[in-house]
Amino acid sequence: MTVFSALLSHYRRHPLQLLALALMIVLATMLWTGVSHLTDRARASLAQSEQAIAGQQQLVREDGQAVSVQDFADLRRQGLCVMPWLEVQRPSPEGRVIGVDPFASACFGNEAPGQAGVDALNGEPFLDIAEAAEMVRQGSEGDLSLLVPVDVEADAVPSDYRLKDFSMGPATGELGESFLLNLDALGVLVLLITALLVRSVYQLGLVQRRESFTLLRRFGVPAARVQGLLLTEMVGLTCVCVIPGIWLGRWLAEMLGAGFGQVLENLFDAPLYAVDGGGFAMPAMIMVAVVLLACFADQRVLMRLPGVTGSVPAWWFGIPVLGLGLAMVAWPFTLGWLFVGIALVFVAVGLLTPRLLSYVAQWGAEGAGAITLWQRRELAVLFRRLALPVVALQFAVAMVLAIQALVTTFEDTFERWLAQRLEAEFYVEVPVQAAAEDGVRYLESLSGLGDWHLVQRGATQVRQETRRDRAGSSVAADVFSISPIGPLVMGWTLLDAVPDAWDKLAAGQGVMVNEQLARRQGYRPADPIGFTLGEQFLELPVVGVYADYGRPEGEILVVGQILPETFTARFQSLSLNPGALPIAEIELGLAAVWNNDNLTIRDNASIRSLASGVFDQTFLITRAITVLTLVLAGTSLLIMGWVFFTTRAWYYRLLFVWGLSRREVAGQLRWLAMFLTGAVAVAALPLGVWLTWVLVSRVNPLAFGWSLPMAVYPGFWLEMLALCLMIGLAIALLMRRQLGGGVPAPAMANVTGGGER
Secondary structure (H helix, E strand, O other): OOHHHHHHHHHHHOHHHHHHHHHHHHHHHHHHHHHHHHHHHHHHHHHHHHHHHOOOEEEEEOOOOOOOHHHHHHHHHOOOOOEEEEEEEOOOOOOEEEEEOOOHHHHHHHHOOOOOOOOOOOOOOEEEHHHHHHHHHOOOEEEEEEEEOOOOOHHHOOOOEEEEEOOOOOOOHHHHHHHHHHHHHHHHHHHHHHHHHHHHHHHHHHHHOHHHHHHHHHOOOOHHHHHHHHHHHHHHHHHHHHHHHHHHHHHHHHHHHHHHHHHHHHHHOOOOEOOOOOOOHHHHHHHHHHHHHHHHOOOOHHHOOOOOOOOOOHHHHHHHHHHHHHHHHHOOOOHHHHHHHHHHHHHHHHHHHHHHHHHHHHOOOOOOOHHHHHHHHHHHHHHHHOHHHHHHHHHHHHHHHHHHHHHHHHHHHHHHHHHHHOOOOEEEEOOOOOOHHHHHHHHHHOOOOOOEEEEEEEEEEEEEOOOOOOOOEEEEEEEEEEEOOOHHHHOOOEEEEOOOHHHHHHOOOOEEEEHHHHHHHOOOOOOEEEEEEOOEEEEEEEEEEEOOOOOOOOEEEEEHHHOOOOOOOOEEEEEEOOOOOOHHHHHHHHHHHHOOOOOEEEEHHHHHHHHHHHHHHHOHHHHHHHHHHHHHHHHHHHHHHHHHHHHOHHHHHHHHHOOOOHHHHHHHHHHHHHHHHHHHHHHHHHHHHHHHHHHHHHHHHHHHOOOOOOOOOHHHHHHHHHHHHHHHHHHHHHHHHHHHOOOOOOOOHHHOOOOOO
16 A cells, blocks of 8 residues: 555545535635636726726717617718727626727727727627627617717717717726625635635544554654645645536626626626636636645644644734724725725634633533533533634624625615605606706696606716815716705605705705715715806805715705706706696696607606616625525534544543433533534624624725615524524434444544544
């Protein structure tokens, strides 16, 4: 028998450990690869979106009809530099592609949008426009735009067309990167949990193999050779496991791709383009590195026992690290600073939790009966020896608790906020070139009409004074105008406001700002705010701050009566309740007033339903990853607990010598296992509540500019506790098989996997 065969014989005797290692590596690779693939794809799509639309403008028809290929041909014949840009949404999971005409873009020179120049057809998302048009003919959704260079003036455009900025939404920059940074952090947490679990299983196996290592040394095998063979063993196992893990991760990413693409497009207005899926080499190397670091970070691994031990007491290191991490989270400056603080807290909690639980288990045990004293001390040993899987399960449960609270809180808040924003039953878009005042006068003349108001949106510049510069600088913000201020908006929940805020807004004696602008510029109720409306500069007090979830821009809410004639509205609509009148009659009247038979009228109930559906898709990937991470940690603790309890079976059989029956011994093991996993769930609770607070009160304001109310859900805590108790019960049931057979007593008490009595 060779030395390598002698080492591998351990897994013939303990196939469960080999299965545990392989299963954890495969599942962890799947989770991390899925998150990483989606994040990389989204980051590439955000960059592609920004590069593709940066500084571009497009042509639209004056009659409001969509542009066509015939428009492109006519404009080219007139000598105008124009290029078609056909975005095609293919069925999931292929993603969106862009059809371009490289020859038509030649007149753009180096300013061709995106990759629409000579290298346009070198790969997705860009392809020949003929192929994109064929996809549209086969049933895919397509949106054609006609782009012109940025230096084209309005007077150079034919009279049937007009210029318009080509933009698919607000700049995604920091907002999109913050969203992806959260996903990156989730992926890092998956790797951390994986490293803890793999290290715990591997070190437990090393302790079980200690006698084999001693025997090999007596036969003259150097310790360095044994170490090298162990390294080769883990490299081979990891390489075998990461390939199916990467494949499963890609499959998970494709399965979640449709919902994630909708999240990306609705949150950041950036489509999830088709991009290169990448190879297997880099993910495989990263996972191999993580596994090897977890197993061989300590060069004296053969001389150490499993668990977290060391010459320096954990209290002296963990408590200062915990204090530093909490301080960094309490006073965050940037997202990077905040995430470092969160990481420090997790490190400290991982060091302190097993020791704290072990101390609590033995606290007050002196003077108790023999069985009670044995229970307490055995439980303390389990907490110390199963430190790594215990911490991994604690992290996973805390993460699930925090994400569940965040998602549920957002869902409840979002539904209430959406109900307030869509209080009207219908809204009617004012057509381009139509006078909104004509529609307002028509509605005022109707008898029996319910509540209504006119909405106008535009842009403004908010002046910011400094101590050194009284003239100050200005920042861009949106204008949201409503007139008249009535019951449709006066039910909004304000985050902060002066008394009689709505009355003062309606009288033009103040304005309201959204939370994003208030946080970013430091506005509070009663503070003056200076801003421009058209060519007029106004300075009014802030009378209220309102929530404005899901968007990064600052916004000012004003009453329509203060808008000057020079103000240009980018969008106008009428929100109304028909009351006693049929909506069809109102539609006919507005169509006659505006001389337009193609009005856009939307039912707000359907909009609310659609928005709720989008929200459900928004957190699909987060829910899926957190649940799978919990399954990984729970399964690993189940396997680890069973394996570890098995190594201490000889000690447990001593209970028979004490006079306990087989049923009583099984009951003692059941108590130990369930108390162990239940204590992990209880220890995860404060960490989960703290992480929830960090997400809603620290990460969200820094990343998105708005916060969420803090809420906890004790019912879900009980569900997690029940799940952990079920894991403990499963460990106890599996242990009954071990007690059924003979377990030889070890020659030395300390050579078993338990290591402690």
